[in-house]
Amino acid sequence: MLKDVLKELSEIRVLSTSLIAKKLNTSEALVEEIIQQLYRMEYIKNDEGCATSDVKCSSCAYKSMCTSTPIKTISITDKGKTLLKKL
Numbered sequence: 001m002l003k004d005v006l007k008e009l010s011e012i013r014v015l016s017t018s019l020i021a022k023k024l025n026t027s028e029a030l031v032e033e034i035i036q037q038l039y040r041m042e043y044i045k046n047d048e049g050c051a052t053s054d055v056k057c058s059s060c061a062y063k064s065m066c067t068s069t070p071i072k073t074i075s076i077t078d079k080g081k082t083l084l085k086k087l
Helices: 002-011 017-023 027-041 078-085
Strands: 044-050 070-076
Touching: 002 017, 002 027, 002 070, 002 078, 017 027, 027 044, 070 078
Parallel strands: none
Antiparallel strands: 044 070
């Protein structure tokens, strides 16, 4: 189930525990616990980005002039990507 949730996270743009739970035929509570476990195991991490751009705010040339509010997103770490390749 851990790998299944990681795979779903890699395929979606907006985190929705209810959508993942529905796709995997399980409860939202279980999906939330698995996501916390993925953080602890360092397969995913929080990122800060802009809702209108795929570029992280910290590396954006326009960050000092930007009026967009950064949003927290999830990124798959290199460790997570390695696990996904094994699927």
